[in-house]
Amino acid sequence: MVPAWAGALAGLVTGGAALGVAQLVAALTGQETFPVVAVGDAAVDLSPAPVKEFAISAFGENDKTVLVGGVLVVLAGIAAVIGVLALRRLAYGFAGLVLFAAVGVLAVLTRPDAGLLDVLPTLVGVAAGAWTLSWLVRRAAPAVPGAGTPAPAALTPENDVLTPENDVERPAVMRAGDDLRAFDRRRLLTGAAGGVVVAGAAAVLGRQLGGRQAVDAARVGVALPRPATPAKPIPAGADLHINGLSSFITKNRDFYRVDTALIVPQVNPNDWKLRIHGLVDRPVELTYQELLGRPLTEADVTLTCVSNEVGGEYVGNARWLGVRMADVLREAGLQSGADMLLSTSADGFTCGTPVDVIMDGRDALFAVAMNGEALPLEHGFPVRQVVPGLYGYVSATKWVVDLKVTRFDQDEAYWTPRGWAAKGPIKTQSRIDVPRQGASLKAGRTTIAGVAWAQHTGVDAVEVRVDRGEWRQAKLAEVPGPDTWRQWSIDWDAAAGSHTIEVRATDAAGRTQTDQQAPPAPDGATGWHTITVQVG
The missing domain is CATH 3.90.420.10 (Oxidoreductase, molybdopterin-binding domain)
Incomplete structure (x- = not known):
């Protein structure tokens, strides 16, 4: 029997070739819809709000990268299964690719302003994948010469003399339809290596030919006019x-x-x-x-x-x-x-x-x-x-x-x-930047500092307290107007031990941050930023 890993390898190379060619076709035809991205975008749209909130909270600015990586991992698993099925019967592998294409086409067509031409990269990519799969299967299990003729007699105690007719290493064989096929590891591995090179080259070329270079060049060439209304000088x-x-x-x-x-x-x-x-x-x-x-x-x-x-x-x-x-x-x-x-x-x-x-x-x-x-x-x-x-x-x-x-x-x-509010006015907030959460400090005079914001109202005061003691007014930096954050700082005589530091801000309308903790959904987080430090 041909080992399962051989089929999985053929499937993975097939998937890579399909995606690489799809990206190249997208670049050559000017179509911006790449199937992996289309599937990822559809996943974003269909995901419930708690899932999106978890992704943003857990991965931050990398949430989209993680999603694309997840889509690729899933596609790799599907491609491996398609390869294993194809070694049993090539028609099974083709059926898997057709399903693969259907999902990609459906995802592409759900994108805003999608047209029929947008599915071209997916269809051409899957066609290239089908050819690659067939080619790799033939390399992995070429037909056995002389298949269909009576096999030489096996060695028996009565026939234990090696002759030119029976002194032959018998390869592991599989039956594909009516043909006997032998597993050829070397031909599979060299074919897979070639497929990886072609898939990678297609993907790189597609990315290079894509719109980014043209847009980058256009951006660099922009001559910005001088403002008719300049901003106030930063104090x-x-x-x-x-x-x-x-x-x-x-x-x-x-x-x-x-x-x-x-x-x-x-x-x-x-x-x-x-x-x-x-x-x-x-x-x-x-x-x-x-x-x-x-x-x-x-x-x-x-x-x-x-x-x-x-x-x-x-x-x-x-x-x-x-x-x-x-x-x-x-x-x-x-x-x-x-x-x-x-x-x-x-x-x-x-x-x-x-x-x-x-x-x-x-x-x-x-x-x-x-x-x-x-x-x-x-x-x-x-x-x-x-x-x-x-x-x-x-x-x-x-x-x-x-x-x-x-x-x-x-x-x-x-x-x-x-699940988010239709209107989202920003809530007054403040943050401690210095020291950081969990920092180890030396005893003595130290600085606590951070930023506070209350856009389009402005920050009028920032207060800090340590270990739930008295609130103390922080020094405020200058600002050019009410639409920016405002730096603040305060000196603290730190004594040995563990300490909790809290901050709150008051806006120019006299509204002080609430201490009530609330999550970002549905209209912005509330509460006082609190950190713990260790003073030695």
Whole structure:
């Protein structure tokens, strides 16, 4: 019998070839829907809210990578089974590939704006996999020469003399239909090695030929206009320059990411358009160059994810450049009764933003730049939304291409039917950056420091207490306005022992953080950030 591992190996190489060719075809034909990503996106959409929350909590910004890895592991297991079945009868393997193709095609067709051509990479990839499987099976078990003729007589006590006719090493054989086939390890392994090389080359070439290079080049070539309304200069005292304390401006490479995109959408600015329609008097359609030609506003804004736990890392501050959303909406002419903006990303994600927040004078932007450079691809290039005071899931659409003016009682955004609140005003929060949870400190004078935020209201006070003692006022850094986080610090004479440190903030409207602990769902976490340190 041919060992099961041989079939599993053939199946794995078959799966790799199918996926590699699919990626290459997707790049050559300009189709962006890769079957693995389509299956992963479908899994994201179909997963219940608790599963999504667990993924974000457990894996953070790596949740999409983990999901894609999980899909690949499952596909590898299926491919191995297909290979084992194919060695029994090739038709069984082909049937498994047909099922494999059906799942991929179904996942692709469920993606937003999918068309019939989008299934081409999947179909061609599976066809390549079928050829590879047949080829590897033939190499693993070639037909035995002379099959169908009487086999030589076996050695018996009466016939124990070796002759040229019976002095032959008999290979292990299998029967495939009416043919006898022998297992050939060497031919299988060399064939598998060749298949791996071809699959890898196809995948690499497909990725290189894909849109990222073109979009990267287009991004580098963007000449950002000077802002018509520059941001206020950052005050000299905005950064306390304490080691370990989050800097006032978060570098682009360090800025948090939480989105539903498994693969970063590749949107060429030359092809990008923003359509504004719905409850408006005059629908608007803007190209990227037309957007850049409008008066641009620069603003320092802190963004926060609703998934952020108390004391979490899903918050960052940047200087954004863009067109004020309110100006574009006034041009379109908002109709009476409109209270929601349903924005759609290039990858189909949607979020619902309250109209009144956009129109109340704050720096809500169609942003084109971040910290002095065109938006990074991962942060929404060429255009994204930035709205101070709202959690990202209801405001910060990346790769935005469509804005429907509508009503909350008529439309729902992506996260709302999954259990999250329709509106997401940011809750006042504070975080201890220094010292870290569980740190070991020397006795004596030490610094406790962190950041606090209450976008579009502003932070007015931060208080710290140790071991449930008296609350003490922390020193606050300067800020250019109410839309950014604010650094704070306080000195502490640390005595030996274990100590608990708590922090709370009060916003400019006089509202102090509640001590009631609540999870991120459905509208943002609450509670005081608390750490424990050991002083020796």
